[in-house]
Amino acid sequence: MTLPKSKNSLPVRKPSASASGGAKAKASSRKGRPRSLYTPAEVHEIFRRFSVQRPEPKGELDYVNPFTLLIAVVLSAQATDAGVNKATKALFSVADTPQKMLALGEAKVGDYIRTIGLWRNKAKNVIALSKALIDDHAGKVPEDRDELVELPGVGRKTANVVLNVAFGQHTMAVDTHIFRIGNRIGLAPGKTPEQVEQGLLKVIPAEYMRHAHHWLILHGRYVCKARKPDCPVCVIADICKSKEKTTDVSAPLVPIAPLKEAFPAEV
Ligand code: SF4
Numbered sequence: 001m002t003l004p005k006s007k008n009s010l011p012v013r014k015p016s017a018s019a020s021g022g023a024k025a026k027a028s029s030r031k032g033r034p035r036s037l038y039t040p041a042e043v044h045e046i047f048r049r050f051s052v053q054r055p056e057p058k059g060e061l062d063y064v065n066p067f068t069l070l071i072a073v074v075l076s077a078q079a080t081d082a083g084v085n086k087a088t089k090a091l092f093s094v095a096d097t098p099q100k101m102l103a104l105g106e107a108k109v110g111d112y113i114r115t116i117g118l119w120r121n122k123a124k125n126v127i128a129l130s131k132a133l134i135d136d137h138a139g140k141v142p143e144d145r146d147e148l149v150e151l152p153g154v155g156r157k158t159a160n161v162v163l164n165v166a167f168g169q170h171t172m173a174v175d176t177h178i179f180r181i182g183n184r185i186g187l188a189p190g191k192t193p194e195q196v197e198q199g200l201l202k203v204i205p206a207e208y209m210r211h212a213h214h215w216l217i218l219h220g221r222y223v224c225k226a227r228k229p230d231c232p233v234c235v236i237a238d239i240c241k242s243k244e245k246t247t248d249v250s251a252p253l254v255p256i257a258p259l260k261e262a263f264p265a266e267v
Pocket residue numbers: 184185223224225229230231234235236237238240241242244245246
């Protein structure tokens with residue numbers, strides 16, 4: 001385990017032998033979930049830096065209201081955001097409410113989303129979802145996770161995204177990037193997405209919860225990447241306790257361009 005050497009580093013708690021190795025943290029909380037390797041001050045500093053870097057982070061799925069956000073998230077399973085946006089541009093221009101979507105019908109919805117993986121099943125879900133919203137929720141997207149996960153094609157992750165992005169609730173939708181970061185750097189280690197979710201909800205200060213989901217996804221997508229983390233451009237390199245990191249020197253902390261300008265196409 002390399003400890004930070006930068007003069008500007010925060011005091012870093014040395015992980016115990018059992019907790020060293022990032023993902024292999026073994027020290028467990030009373031609930032059986034491995035503990036975060038970071039002190040509250042370190043977690044605060046990590047998110048303070050993310051907030052300076054991206055004061056108003058945005059997801060990369062296009063939508064115009066909570067309903068279209070819900071549909072876009074459902075369509076994004078095993079698909080890229082760019083691919084979903086390409087298909088939904090035309091779809092949402094003709095159907096931006098459950099009533100219009102239902103009137104469009106499964107076959108036509110399928111025509112719009114044919115370029116997205118698993119489109120047949122997704123078209124079915126979009127129609128069933130629209131019908132359930134009309135029948136059970138007066139055509140409105142519910143602001144409650146238990147109600148959301150009852151809807152066709154909606155799982156816990158989708159529900160958390162909608163609650164956070166559309167309604168500003170302090171939820172944490174753990175996708176592949178957040179799951180990797182939680183374990184790789186030992187911020188919230190866990191064997192399942194739900195364990196990582198609970199760990200993150202516990203350690204992230206409330207003032208940063210509104211945007212934490214986006215900051216972590218963007219950090220994972222563009223910096224702490226799956227195959228090889230790009231540590232030289234990482235603003236938390238001096239705090240990070242991952243065994244995989246390649247530098248202790250953090251990148252300059254400056255606001256960066258909105259992602260659609262900086263990264264025009266996701267691949
Ligand atoms: S220093 Fe490297 S491993 Fe640590 S968070 Fe940054 S990119 Fe990821």
